[in-house]
Amino acid sequence: MVTPGRSSYDVPMGGQLEGKVVLVSGGASDIGRATALRLAGAGAAVVVGDVSTEGAASVAEEVERSGGRAIGVPCDVRREESLVAFVERAVTEFGSIDAVDHNAAWSHPRLDTDAVGVDLGVWERAIEITTRGALLLARHAIPVMVAGGGGSIVTISSGTSTIGESTRVAYGVAKAGLNQLTRHLAVRYGRDGIRANAIAPGFILTETAAAQVPLDVQARLAEANPIRRLGTPDDIARVVVFLCSDDAGYVNGQVLHVDGGHQIAGMM
Helix, strand or coil, X not given: CCCCCCCCCCCCCCCCCCCCEEEEECCCCHHHHHHHHHHHXXXXXXXXXXXXXXXXXXXXXXXXXXXXXXXXXXXXXXXXXXXXXXHHHHHHHHCCCCEEEECCCCCCCCCCCCCCCCCHHHXXXXXXXXXXXXXXXXXXXXXXXXXXXXXXXXXXXCHHHHCCCCCCHHHHHHHHHHHHHXXXXXXXXXXXXXXXXXXXXXXXXXXXXXXXXXXXXXXXXXXXXXXXXXXXXXXXXHHHHHHHCHHHCCCCCCEEEECCCCCCCCCC
């Protein structure tokens, strides 16, 4: 079983994304943090956005200590003006935008119940941050990327988005909305040089998950997975790097399940 940690992902700087500029929303922790570090390791200049200004700055400093380039920017995906400022800061600082990775999301395992019982405030918050936030970020980043010749948009969905669950109705709908938004962007803007893809993780042992999920449950999940381990944030980050790179130049409109076989084994 994987033990979570705050690895620096110390990889040689430069590679697949050399010279590219990537925006990462929700980049202060867990998968977002791992992705920012991995993108920088591949050579990208990274604009780390998060509602936690301190967290975004901390990840940017971590990148720079490793020899990469990054800035931390306040980014509240609920506020359109904040996303406009996020995009503008990237252009001001680095001159362009080549890719966007949307991690920002929200859920509440206890309050996100079922269709009859869920509080509408919980429903609306999940959609607002997860799905509406992705739409608004794409809306303001796409014109910049098109003007620069194209780019890549990656959204972090969930395996939950393609199955049915008896609870977490808001979370499932919000993530499924990301999948459909991804397909729309791929079809509508592919002709303009924009590729859009989503990643659907299975159970990922983030620091947050490690604190909430009992060890015996983690062990059972690892044993049930076809590859006999739990996923890590870096497992997702590596796929984001691929999708942002020219190596994925013919990958468009896809929802990639990155879960070790989690879903096909019936673990969901």
